[in-house]
Amino acid sequence: MLSLNRIVTSAIFSGLLTTISCQPQAEKTSPVREHITLSVYASGKVASKNQYEVKPNTTGYIKEIYVKEGDSVQNGMRLFSLSNETTILNREIASLSRSFSERENNLEKIQELEVQIDLAQSQMAHDSLLLERQKRLNEREIGTDLQLEQRLLSYAQRKTEYASLKLKKETLKRELDHNETTAKKNLEKASALANELEIKSTINGRVYSVLKEKGELVNAQNTLAIIGDGEEFILELLVDEYDISQIELGQEVMISFDSYQDQVFDARISKINPMMDSGNKSFVVEASMVTKPKTLYPNLTFEANIIIEAKENALLIPSSYIFQGNQVITSGGDTLQVRTGIKNYSETEILSGIDETTQLLKP
Template identity: 45%
Template sequence: MKRHVALALLLLLLASCSDKDKTTTPTVENITESVYASGVVKSKDQYQLFPMVSGVIQQILVTEGDVVKKGDALMKIDNEAAKLSTENARIAAEYARVGANSEKLRELQEAIDLARSKKHSDSLLLVRQRNLWAKEIGTQVELEQRELSYQNSLASYRSAILRFNDLKKQLNFAAAQSQKNLQISQTLSNDYTVKSETDGKVYSVLKEEGEMVSPQTPVAVIGAANDFILELQVDEYDIARIKLGQQVLLHMDSYKGQVFEAKVYKINPAMNERTRSFTVEASFVTRPPALYPNLTTEANIVIQTKKNALTIPREYLIDGTYVMTEDEEKVKVKTGLKDYRKVEIVAGLPKDAVIVKPAP
């Protein structure tokens, strides 16, 4: 008999608790409307480093965690062909040097000197013949021959100067061109050394010595050593509500139970068509003591906050605009802010109303 009484009391207690769980009254409290976003931690200016040329990695000069400066060598790619090309360009540049062609220039300079002497000699003979002709000595044919010889000598002299200047221009051009080719070859040779593009930390070395790489293959991940940001993904339906400067509240699996604060500083305008989401970047206001790239996070971007709002649990709302009273009366209400648990009631429901949770 006692067992039956005890069982009846237990059933009555459970029924009472069940009825209590299905009813509630509005609560006056602060409510914050926010947009959910998931994302990852990244070091500021984090990027993947790609080699400039294809080849086999000959030597890796850094390890994960190393701090590097802009221009520091990170790895070397086998460049035997580049070395040979550079040496060939150096030989060509040396051969094309003006100084290396001094004998050709000297030969033409001697031709100029000889033509000048011939012109001078013919000029003197022409003057003498003219003086003789003025005294009616000699013939017209002899005078014309002297004039023709002088004109030929003058033309030869000018031609020798032109040949000398043309050769000098050609040699200067060939020397400059060969020097440029050498510089290009040296630059290409330098491309076989993979260098850091910024100051920062090496977070990941993606290849090993002996592996083949190409300009389409990343070889390392580098970013700021102590400056981290959040890269968040926001659904396309919510992106219009996101503004610069909005507060971000976030938590990470690495720091369970702790909430950190950040602020939106960049909204990327291009949508990812595959995920139908936008990338939003935020900077930390309060941050954990230790951070690493690619830590996952879940965040709420605060849209607006209202103090002393009249709220009810969201599951008590019917079709978004109605609630059910304890008298089973369906009452229309006007809603305001919403978070993932509560909804603000702006009008239609008194503070002391008792409402019933709708059946699932």
């Protein structure tokens, strides 16, 4: 019986040793001094500087296309011409109306009135003399009151006719001036609409895409081509609304392109667009390249890290060794409070509480 008890006790003790020896050792670390950065992740795409969509301001059929993808263009260079018979006809009608309304072509109307005014003035002067003569005769009791009234009435009629013709002349002059000005403006408008049938580049740049073909009917809603700067590009980053408050002009951005693997390029924040896209809850932030690859194209995608804060020779520990925000456990089992600084997804800077000699246990 004693021998059996010893065997059982020995087996239990051996099992305990085996269990203890199989327990995993607690992970340990010590602070190290290294470089740390705090960054905000963003994705985005490349856009050509001054890139814009070429759209017509009028409706028409594409008559000619003067450029193709990859062509260099100059400001004012013709890109497309449209055909619109109504617009051309309206310009011709406006031109005829302008010619008809020109003051030089209506001088005879004014001259005719001036002749009538001179005649009315002469008749008024004549009737005025007759009226004065009749008054003198009546004063000498020669003539009747009826004759005097007739002279007064005739003079009043001539005077009214003279004033009416002068007013008619002034009205005609204003009407002719108005018609001439209106016709001139209508011609300018019709000419501008006709000129819009010729679509020209507004920048010096490069044609990146031609989206329509000859003969197609287009209007102001249609994009005919995409043009942008051939040398300078900007980066359009999408920054989440939770991170936008940390973004400032001039911050460094580290860029990695899928088309340039294993390379990182430097950029700087150049513009923060203040309107949030309610669809994806993000802001568009623009960056300018500092170092760039040999070749860039619009719509290339990339990933970016916007550097919010960086520090050299910082005292760092893995963030997983901190619990309750500011506490760590030493290898001796003591709990210490620490003051932290920069934190990223994996590491935390320690400002005080421990040093490089402190050995820590992972909670």
